[in-house]
Amino acid sequence: MSTRATDVSETTALARMRREFDAGFSRIVEGRQEDLAHILRFRAGDARYAVEIAEVGEVHELSKVTRVPGHRQGFEGISAVRGQLVAVYDLAATLGGAGHTGHARWLLVARSDRHVGFSVASVDGYLAVPRSRLVRPQSSDAGHAAAHLALEEEDGIRLVLRFEDLLTELRRTFAPREAGP
């Protein structure tokens, strides 16, 4: 009898799970109509950041970084990513905030320019959030012009960076200063 009772119970549970599974495809997810921001969450230095996934070309575990002469804020050197040379900038130091922690383990390669990558301490994960949750950061939180949005999380604020702004700033520092005749 006990076996029979178990069979019935399992059958019922399976039927319920199947119904829920099937319903998952037909039910309109709450909030689905809302514009979502797809963000990659990570840590750089002691702070939490995010970037829209559309701005990220590749994410790699940071391999060897070869030092290159020169003193540019945050510039660590070059690294080879699948046979391509990438200039590596420590994101925390580039933002001028917490500075280089020496714990950068991941490299986020910019999508619009695969020759530039930002090293970060850890990657927390990917998240799709309603854009309405992204707000303008208070100036005291932002710290850098590239931090154009902020996401309020349970335990604090996560700044959303715009890589394009960082690249533009970098390009500006490399603008030619050739003396004319």
Place this chain on the structure above:
Amino acid sequence: MSARDPKRFYRIEARELLDTLSAELLRLSRGEAPPEAVTRLFRAAHTLKGAAAVVGDAEVVELARIIEDVLGDHRDQGTELDEQEISEFLRMVDGIEALLGADLAPKPEPSRGPEADRTLPGTVAAPAAPASDTVEAVRIEPRELDALTENLAGAELQNRALERELRELERDVATLTALSGELLGSLQSGELGAELSHNQRLRFKDSLRDVLDQLAKNQRATLSRADSIAHELRQARAELGRLELVPVSTLFPALERALLVAAHSVKKSVRWQGIGGDTRVDRRLLPRIKDALLHMVRNAVDHGIESESERTRAGKPSTGTVAIRVERRGSRVSFSCEDDGAGVDVPRVRATAIERGLVTSGDELDEQATLALLFRSGFSTRGRVTDLSGRGVGLDVVGATAATLLGEARIRTERGSGSTVELVVPLSLSTALTVELASDDTSVLMPMDAVVAIGRAPRDAIQKSGRGEVLIHEAELLPVLRLGASLGLRTTERGADTQLAYAVVQVDSTRFALLADRAAGIREAVVRALPWAAGTPEGVAGAALDVDGDALLVLDPRGLATILRGQDGRALAPAAAPEARRYLPILVIDDSLTTRMLEQSILETAGFSVEVATCAEEGLELAKKGNYSLFVCDVEMPGMNGFEFCQITRADARLAETSVILVTSLGSDEHRARGAEAGASAYVVKGQFEQDYFLDRVKSLVREDG
């Protein structure tokens, strides 16, 4: 394409320039353009303006001039174009395209082969049989070849990693076999598996042996397969290498066109010659040197060749000659642009440089150094800007090309006879033979083209000399550049008892020793440009990938020479301060080669002439025969020591007129007192050796000639 169509060459060139302008502007508008885009745009606009002026296309001249002027301001001020300017320029490019008409791209015609020789009249009438521009055709294909090369490089990298892992597997299999042998021995002796039946033990042994045999067999088969793949890859690389080589003659038509356009522009009669066009070079080299060669040709016509009347007055043929000569020199290729024109007015170049504040009137520049100024950006001896020249865009392109390609640019000239501008670059851009040098945790690659020797020296063989360091290689005193410090990288050479490695690097007539912990081998490397965001650090030509796929810096010998000049002005400075020449020679007596050469170097650099002796006896003999302004003598030497030399010379009436400086490692008060007692005028301790102090002592004691 008839001979009566004066615009045919102009249209071909204009198409190229418009393509460049359009592509760069669009990249700028997308924010993808590299920092040097403005300079490239400026050059394209400048060249377009010149070409349009030649054929009298005033509207295009005007549009190109507007673009050029605005870009010139941006270039000079280091500012970026704003969106409105980019948009306006794109509109103007469209406008120029419309002005040029629909038949912009004439069909290419067959090449005339590697050797070409033709007289170009200084009128609109152009020669028959215009040249094809097969470089254009190659431009389409390279992308596919690049992709193939990149994929092949990736496969080679993967296969090397596979081979490495298989070797590790081989070691693991050997270890496993040894362990299993021990295990089987223990089973056999009953030390292990006593609880198992005889049949169970047999089955276990058989199974283990089968597994190990199979493992070893698979491992051998995989190794053999990896060897086969490596062989196939090598063959593919060789085949690809053959595809990568193209004859230089493919560039000749474009150069000839440029010569024609320039000659017509300045109303000169010029004959074109292309020599050595069958030389085959890396296909990627041609587009990268094309601009430089075009500027060399235009420069020769505009600045070199005289007008017909001037040539006739000078007793020369009324038609000038401009030749591009291509010669292979080992792993390098030389492109010379030779003209039989007026030659460079070197004093005028110097005067212009002073006027522009590039040098001061006090700077001593020999002819070569003065001519090298012509490779500087923005340098022009033209008093005013014309449609063809005067913007300082020209030979600076040649200089920049040489620098980018790890090559050399130089000018030889003879007033009245002509000039030769030479660009020497590596034959192949795909690979370069390099030596790997390592210090601490930093490894770099130095192109072997610039290395004349690799050696090892004890750490204490490196001597301090003024602001820098020196070492002796093959009886030659070489300034030293330390690998880490020179590149601003934090590296340290190891302990004092370690032998250091050095590469003797030659750049033009300058030699120096690049010092590192060790030389880690010689190998071919695929040299790539650094990413733009890594900057263009002095002394670095690019980077290559090592066998693990990690990046290694590839050094630029010429940049290192510049660093050395900055670090140690004395080391590479030309010798001879003229005011010091009034002195008799100084006799340096020391049994140590290092000390002799160090002192000789310091004294000669300060303008003194120097003779040397390797022991006090030889020194005394020379002193008695010759006439010296000063004796600089070591103390501790085999045979007669420095104190004795001092006493003997002080006792000789003639020799006593010449002072003695004792240079020794004996620094105690007692030794100093003994030196003074022997009659030494100064006592310099080697451990505290300072160039300035030493020279001060020398200058205060030298005897003037006569």
